[in-house]
Amino acid sequence: MPIQVLLIDDHEVVRRGLRDLLTDEPDIEVVAEASGVDEALAVAMHVEPDVAVVDVRLGDGDGIALCRELRSKANPPQCLMLTAFDDEEAMVGAIMAGAAGYLLKQVRGQDVVNAVREVAAGRSLLDPLSTARVLDKLRHPPEDELGSLTEREREVLELIGQGMSNREIAERLFLAEKTVKNYVTSVLAKLGMQRRTQAAAWIARRDR
Numbered sequence: 001m002p003i004q005v006l007l008i009d010d011h012e013v014v015r016r017g018l019r020d021l022l023t024d025e026p027d028i029e030v031v032a033e034a035s036g037v038d039e040a041l042a043v044a045m046h047v048e049p050d051v052a053v054v055d056v057r058l059g060d061g062d063g064i065a066l067c068r069e070l071r072s073k074a075n076p077p078q079c080l081m082l083t084a085f086d087d088e089e090a091m092v093g094a095i096m097a098g099a100a101g102y103l104l105k106q107v108r109g110q111d112v113v114n115a116v117r118e119v120a121a122g123r124s125l126l127d128p129l130s131t132a133r134v135l136d137k138l139r140h141p142p143e144d145e146l147g148s149l150t151e152r153e154r155e156v157l158e159l160i161g162q163g164m165s166n167r168e169i170a171e172r173l174f175l176a177e178k179t180v181k182n183y184v185t186s187v188l189a190k191l192g193m194q195r196r197t198q199a200a201a202w203i204a205r206r207d208r
Helices: 012-023 037-042 063-071 088-097 108-121 130-141 143-145 151-161 165-175 177-191 196-206
Strands: 003-008 028-034 050-057 080-085 101-104
Touching: 003 012, 003 108, 012 028, 012 063, 012 108, 028 037, 028 108, 037 050, 037 063, 050 063, 050 088, 050 108, 063 080, 063 088, 080 088, 080 108, 088 196, 101 108, 151 165, 151 177, 151 196, 177 196
Parallel strands: 003 028, 003 050, 050 080, 080 101
Antiparallel strands: none
């Protein structure tokens, strides 16, 4: 049986290029395409691909969140994430969502073909050293940095971990939204993180 692939990208030209590239291979078959999150979830109700090639940024949502949804299915596909940007936050999200591979769109066509075969065979295309470094950073921020947080900053960090927006945190703590924004900026700076999603991922893992 050929490797069955679902293509998910909001650019028709990209999908067409990927389809032409993959269907030239005798052991790969593109069984469906989708231009966004909603369409992909609808398609996934009727097909069970071996591999889903997913753009990280989709017009109607987040490709990484979509990967998490696809991976929760009874017969989940292996997710191969494609992105035009070398973004550490996106890589963190892909790892946490259970993606099997993460590639930049600038790679050669044959690299994509090889990646589809690799993840279909159950192998990971997430660089082990990069993955270990990112996860270690999420799980173990330096204690002296944690100790530098004020009591209020720790409260804000805990609420970030619960997935709250700045507005929701402001309402919970009876603060102005601008004040919360300043606290979030300070927390990220002290923890050596760039994005609130990194802080949320770390606090969620720490509380397990």
